Amino acid sequence: MAVNTRRNAGQDSLRAFLLTGLLLLLPAVVAHWRMGRFALHTALNGFHTGLGDAVFPWITWLASGWLAVALSLALLWRSWRSFLMMALATGLSALVVQWLKRRVFEEFDRPSMFLEHMPGLPLVGGVELHHYFSFPSGHTTAAFSMCLALAVIIGRRGAAILLAVLAVLLGYSRVYLSQHFAEDVVAGAFTGSLVAVAVYLVLYHGRLGRNTRLDASPLRGGQNQ
Numbered sequence: 001m002a003v004n005t006r007r008n009a010g011q012d013s014l015r016a017f018l019l020t021g022l023l024l025l026l027p028a029v030v031a032h033w034r035m036g037r038f039a040l041h042t043a044l045n046g047f048h049t050g051l052g053d054a055v056f057p058w059i060t061w062l063a064s065g066w067l068a069v070a071l072s073l074a075l076l077w078r079s080w081r082s083f084l085m086m087a088l089a090t091g092l093s094a095l096v097v098q099w100l101k102r103r104v105f106e107e108f109d110r111p112s113m114f115l116e117h118m119p120g121l122p123l124v125g126g127v128e129l130h131h132y133f134s135f136p137s138g139h140t141t142a143a144f145s146m147c148l149a150l151a152v153i154i155g156r157r158g159a160a161i162l163l164a165v166l167a168v169l170l171g172y173s174r175v176y177l178s179q180h181f182a183e184d185v186v187a188g189a190f191t192g193s194l195v196a197v198a199v200y201l202v203l204y205h206g207r208l209g210r211n212t213r214l215d216a217s218p219l220r221g222g223q224n225q
Helices: 003-035 037-044 050-063 065-077 080-104 111-117 138-154 157-176 182-204
Strands: none
Touching: 003 037, 003 138, 003 157, 003 182, 037 111, 037 157, 037 182, 050 065, 050 138, 050 157, 065 080, 065 138, 080 138, 080 182, 138 157, 138 182, 157 182
């Protein structure tokens, strides 16, 4: 794939992903400002169904680190650049979010520590609720860094929009399961997106962006066209 074509496709996908994510998350930011964390968490959990209780514990697993590792290894079949985009975006964002959770915002507790402020809050049976290190959401950080990386790699606007919707859904699963507040999810989305954008700029622009050797696959040989 020509350098300019790849770069333009990545830029279009990046813009589509970020705009879609912003439009979907902005209402939560406004609602948090107007309602407060407890009222918003209660409102966002007012849609529990039997199907949701069964499905969301599985959906949230998609934002685990194991899937990012598997995707990174699978992308070696495509190219070094694709592998590095996924591996660095998800790996570095995981390091950043853990540092934030444990060194900067270590006193932020999870919803399970404030149940007395949210009487009647529906909880999903069989889900072990965590108590500490709430801000930002690590799963949401992983979801946004992983989905943004995939959007850039695929290079299609429609796919980028769908991946942004998936990332937001994964973030919402953390609220649905009462593992995080909405503010944790928004912060995780920002963290994952910021790190992934930085990795994209390094790999797709400047000297590395012009290095066609990164477009070769170590598994297939030759360049990905």
